[in-house]
Amino acid sequence: MASSRFSRRVFLGYGIGTASLVGLLAACSQSAPASPTSAPAPAAAQPTQAPAAAAQPTQAAAAQPTVAATQAAAAATSAPAATAAPAAPTGVQIQVSTRGGTDGQIMIQTADTFFKQTGIKVNHVSYGPEPDYWTKVEAVYATKQLADVVWASTGNLLNFANRGILGPLDTIIKTDNYDMSDYIPNALQSLTLKGKLYAMPWGAHPGNGGLVYNADMLNAAGFTKVTDDPESVLDWTYDTLMQAAIKTTKRNGDRVDVYGYFPGNDYLSLTNVIGAFGGDFLNADGTKLTMDTPEFLKGITWVYDAYVTNKVAPLPVPSTNGDQLFDSQKLAMELSGYWGQFQPGIKNNAFKWNDSLQPVGPTGKRGTHLTINGQAMSSITQHPKEAWEFIKFLMSPEQNIQIVLSGGGRPAARKSVLESPILMEKMKAHKVWVKAIETADPWRQPANFRWPEFNTTIQQVFADLWAGKQKVDQAIPQAAKALQVILDKPAAS
Numbered sequence: 001m002a003s004s005r006f007s008r009r010v011f012l013g014y015g016i017g018t019a020s021l022v023g024l025l026a027a028c029s030q031s032a033p034a035s036p037t038s039a040p041a042p043a044a045a046q047p048t049q050a051p052a053a054a055a056q057p058t059q060a061a062a063a064q065p066t067v068a069a070t071q072a073a074a075a076a077t078s079a080p081a082a083t084a085a086p087a088a089p090t091g092v093q094i095q096v097s098t099r100g101g102t103d104g105q106i107m108i109q110t111a112d113t114f115f116k117q118t119g120i121k122v123n124h125v126s127y128g129p130e131p132d133y134w135t136k137v138e139a140v141y142a143t144k145q146l147a148d149v150v151w152a153s154t155g156n157l158l159n160f161a162n163r164g165i166l167g168p169l170d171t172i173i174k175t176d177n178y179d180m181s182d183y184i185p186n187a188l189q190s191l192t193l194k195g196k197l198y199a200m201p202w203g204a205h206p207g208n209g210g211l212v213y214n215a216d217m218l219n220a221a222g223f224t225k226v227t228d229d230p231e232s233v234l235d236w237t238y239d240t241l242m243q244a245a246i247k248t249t250k251r252n253g254d255r256v257d258v259y260g261y262f263p264g265n266d267y268l269s270l271t272n273v274i275g276a277f278g279g280d281f282l283n284a285d286g287t288k289l290t291m292d293t294p295e296f297l298k299g300i301t302w303v304y305d306a307y308v309t310n311k312v313a314p315l316p317v318p319s320t321n322g323d324q325l326f327d328s329q330k331l332a333m334e335l336s337g338y339w340g341q342f343q344p345g346i347k348n349n350a351f352k353w354n355d356s357l358q359p360v361g362p363t364g365k366r367g368t369h370l371t372i373n374g375q376a377m378s379s380i381t382q383h384p385k386e387a388w389e390f391i392k393f394l395m396s397p398e399q400n401i402q403i404v405l406s407g408g409g410r411p412a413a414r415k416s417v418l419e420s421p422i423l424m425e426k427m428k429a430h431k432v433w434v435k436a437i438e439t440a441d442p443w444r445q446p447a448n449f450r451w452p453e454f455n456t457t458i459q460q461v462f463a464d465l466w467a468g469k470q471k472v473d474q475a476i477p478q479a480a481k482a483l484q485v486i487l488d489k490p491a492a493s
Contacts, residue, residue, distance in 0.1 A: 087119035094383050094390065097147035099133045100126030103373075106403055107151075114393050120386050122149075130155075131452055141165050141380070148381040149390055152199055154190055154372045159449035159492045161198040167379035168196035172388050187413030190370050190443035199374025200395050203410035205433075206367035206440035207268040210336035211241075211359070212343070214248075215352040217258075217332040221247035230356035230429040238276065238302055238359050241333070245312035248332035260312035262322045262334035263303050265466060267455040268371060269335055274299030275368035275441075276361025281458070281483070286447035289487065291480045298362075300465075301472050308468040316466060326353075338437075341428040342407045355429040357436055370440045373410065404430075413437060449492040457482050 096111065098104045104126045111122035125147055127136035134156050140146045152160060160166045173180065180188070187201040213233060218226040223244055226232050236244075245260030263269065267281070274280060279296030282289060290296065306313045314320045314331075325331035327345030340355035360366050375391045377384065393399060400412040401420050404427070411417045411430075418437060423430040445451040461482045465475040 086116045089115075089121065090119040090386075092383055092386050093121040093123060094149065094381070094386050095123045095125055095147040096149040096151075096390065097125050097127050097137070098151045099129050101129065102407070102409065103151060106406075110394065110399060110403070111390075113399075114390055118389065118393075120389065122390055134160075134452070137165065141378070144380055146378045146380060148378050148383055148387040149394075150376045150378055151202075152374050152376045154370070154374070154443040154445070155451050155455070156449075157191065157199055157372075157374055157376060158193045158445070159451075160376075161193045161196075162449055162491065163493060164379055166198050166376045167381070167384075168198055169200070169377060169388070169391075170196055172377075172384060173197070176388065178392065182414045182416050184413040184415070184418070184438055186370055186438075186440060186442045187372055190372050191374050199372070199376035200391055201372045201413035202375045202394055202400070203373035204413035204437050205338045205371055205410045206436050207272050207369055207371050208264050208266075208335055208337045209272045209358050209367035209436060209440075210338060210340045210355050210429075210433075211333060211357060212326060212336040212340040212355045213333045213353060214326070214329065214331075215354065217248050217329070217351075218244060221332075223247075228352040228354045230354045230432045233356045233359075234432060236359040238273070238361060241359050242302070242305065242310065242312075245306060245333065246310055249310075249312045256311065256314075257330070259314050259325065259331045260333065261306055262313050262320075262325070262331055263306050263316075264335045265316040265459055265462060267451075267458050270300070270303065270458065270462075271368040271444075272335070272358050272366075273303055273361075276358065276363060276366055277302070278361065278363040278365075280368070280444070281454075282444055282446065284444065286445050287487070289480055289483060291476055291483075295363075297472065297476065300462075300476065304465060304472050307466040338410045338429075338433050341430075356432055367436050367440050369444045370413070370437070370442060372413065372443065411437070446487055447491075448487065448489055450486050450489060454483060454486050457486060 096107055098107050104124060107124045111124055115121050127133045127140070137146065137150065137152075137160065146165070150160075150166060152166065157166065161168075183201065184204070187204055188197060191197055191199045191201060211233065213226070215226050215228050215232075221244065241261065247260070248258065249256060249260040250258035263273065271281065274296055277295050277299035279293055279299045280290050281296075307315070314322075314325065322331060322334045323343065323345060326334055327343065329351060335358065336355060338355075343353070343355075346353065358366050375394050377387050377391065381387050395412055395414070397412075397414070397416040397420065400417050401422055403409070404411050404417075404423060411420075411423065411433075417423070418434045446454050458479070461479040462475060464470045465472065470478075
């Protein structure tokens, strides 16, 4: 899922990751020798290249022990698989696809560890970042070369499930007597179509429901109770957030030197604000627009006030990078996600900060629908048993916890990961995200599976509103008309 907020955190949340893999590579190199050369990928796919050099270290190190140390701690509490003798090769090779970037680098290392433990060789292939990723999946499926295990987010997973590109997992789960009781029900529901489960919830977050904030700036503006403990802002309302944004914005005539808050302008961002006010773009089954309610109007007006009325936010245009503004203390707060805990641009503890949750709205709710990065199985795989074994490995708590600690994104939607004492202790903000993930509503999208088109249109039709060229009462009917055209189309095919 792509966003137009142009920040590292958003791209990481959707999988186009930029967080450093230093910790992950180091941790994996401690537990297993280098992977043997992979077999060539199918002609239609492009293999991911391992990074030649590490990127910047994650900001997690500024407030936590080194990633290597946290990995060691995780390993100490998980199965000692890394110290076991390597398994004999089985001769079976399967393929796993990702969007590349951080997800791809993580997958290469995870596949290596899996091979050492099971003898099953997993070759990684990148189909490129979204939205090209989805086109590539379709293309290689058409030529019967689709990877056995397929990364698929809720943004297009159910579309591919409906078209038979992905296969249901229910039978193999039942045959294997795999215990599903540890998984979050709403996450499984988000990956279910017509009563069948099509993926396992490898990474979960309640849309873009995070609030990254500079505690020092807020203290200077009079919000003295705010600390770098993410719980210190959990009692905020949207009125509090707007007042904080106004008071932290610094102006020099018509020029803004420091912005107070940067909202988002895509579906996953807007639904968090609108949802807190009790509104939504769609009804629960995605068959009808629900943009003509007072609650929707209140939510969209709040965002408009941030951009236009109070001018506390930079415009969401390609030249605006929220993370860079925040790193350089030109932005006090920004809407983010779970991945907001990883901020590699902040140097030497330059200021106190953290990643908490968006405020509580008048409804008493915060956050909206779960967004899941799932691990699915191709419907045409010739190795379903081995593919399922790898999916189970990806979902194992010891693997997932180490990936999260290394800057790899969102946690799996299972209690043993979400409630992990290691993540609670070592991550900057994990403790406040657990309840948000566990209680978020299931994923919601158009019933005809045209979410990518729906999301892109939202960003386009509201652009003039955020620029102050329209009023809210003009923009909503215009947007609804354009979005209804998408809902009226047949199911994606």
